[in-house]
Amino acid sequence: MTDDMTEIEAESAQGPSYSVPPVHRAFRLLRHIAAGGRCRNAAATARELGINRTTLIRLLHTLEEEGIIESDDDGASWQLGVGMISLAADALKSRDVTRVAQPVMARLASELHLSIHLGVLDGRDVVYMLRETPNSHLISNIREGSRLPAHATTIGRILLAYMPEKQLLDLYRDADLEAHTAKTSTTLTQLIMQIGEDRKHGIAWSKGNFEPGIGSCAAAIFDHRARPIAGINVTGPEEQFSAYSNNAQHIEGAIKAAAAEISRGLGYQG
Structure with a gap:
C-alpha cells in the first residue's frame, strides 16, 4: 500500500489534477506489451516502466482477469488478449x-x-x-x-x-x-x-x-x-x-x- 501511495503522490504532483495515475500505469504497461515486451522479468520490466514491482504484478493479473492480456505459459510472459482486440x-x-x-x-x-x-x-x-x-x-x-x-x-x-x-x-x-x-x-x-x-x-x-x-x-x-x-x-x-x-x-x-x-x-x- 505504501509503495502504491508513493507512486500516486509522485505522479499526481506532476500530472493534471484530473488524471488517474493507476490508469496511466496500466496503459504504459499495455503499450509495452503491444510493442512486444513479454514481461518475463518483472523486476526489469518494473524498472523500465517506472512502476513498482508489486504494482506491476497486480496490473498484470487484473488485466488478465479482464481478458485484456493473456499468458501462454502460466504467467511467465504476456501478450495482448482477445478482450483488447475486441x-x-x-x-x-x-x-x-x-x-x-x-x-x-x-x-x-x-x-x-x-x-x-x-x-x-x-x-x-x-x-x-x-x-x-x-x-x-x-x-x-x-x-x-x-x-x-x-x-x-x-x-x-x-x-x-x-x-x-x-x-x-x-x-x-x-x-x-x-x-x-x-x-x-x-x-x-x-x-x-x-x-x-x-x-x-x-x-x-x-x-x-x-x-x-x-x-x-x-x-x-x-x-x-x-x-x-x-x-x-x-x-x-x-x-x-x-x-x-x-x-x-x-x-x-x-x-x-x-x-x-x-x-x-x-x-x-x-
Whole structure:
C-alpha cells in the first residue's frame, strides 16, 4: 500500500489534477506489451516502466482477469488478449467509414458470392475493420481486428500506392519484408514497382501473393479531403481471379464501383 501511495503522490504532483495515475500505469504497461515486451522479468520490466514491482504484478493479473492480456505459459510472459482486440475492433467500427461501407459491402458479397473486407493502414500493417461474407462455404478466415502485413496484402498495397514516396521510404527503411509465398515482394525495390502498377490501374491484384490458392483485389477509399483512408477488397479462390477472364473483369468493375460509392458517401468529389 505504501509503495502504491508513493507512486500516486509522485505522479499526481506532476500530472493534471484530473488524471488517474493507476490508469496511466496500466496503459504504459499495455503499450509495452503491444510493442512486444513479454514481461518475463518483472523486476526489469518494473524498472523500465517506472512502476513498482508489486504494482506491476497486480496490473498484470487484473488485466488478465479482464481478458485484456493473456499468458501462454502460466504467467511467465504476456501478450495482448482477445478482450483488447475486441475493444479495438469496436472502436474501429465506430468510425464513419465503417457505417458508410457496411451496406455496400453486404450487397457486394451477395452479388459476387465472395468475401469482402475493409481495412486501414497502421504503420506497416493493415488492420481489418469489417468483413462481409456470402451465404456459402467460401468464407474468409480474416476477422475484424486482424492485423496483416501491408506489403503482402491487396488492401495494404493499394494504400501504400497512394503514400508519398518519402513517407514510404521512411516507413520501409531497413524493414524485413517477409515472404509469405513465392509471389510476395521481399525487397523495397520490388514493392515500389508493384505498387506503382497498382496505382496506375487503380486496383491491386493478388493470385497467391499472401496465401497459396487465394486470390484478391482491392481498391482505395477516399475521404472528403481526397485522402486514401481505407481499402476494400474481394477475396476468394485463386482461379476466380485469373487475369483478363470475364469473371476477373466483373470483379474489378464491382470493387471499383463499391470503393467509389463509399468514397462519395464520405464526401469525396474526385
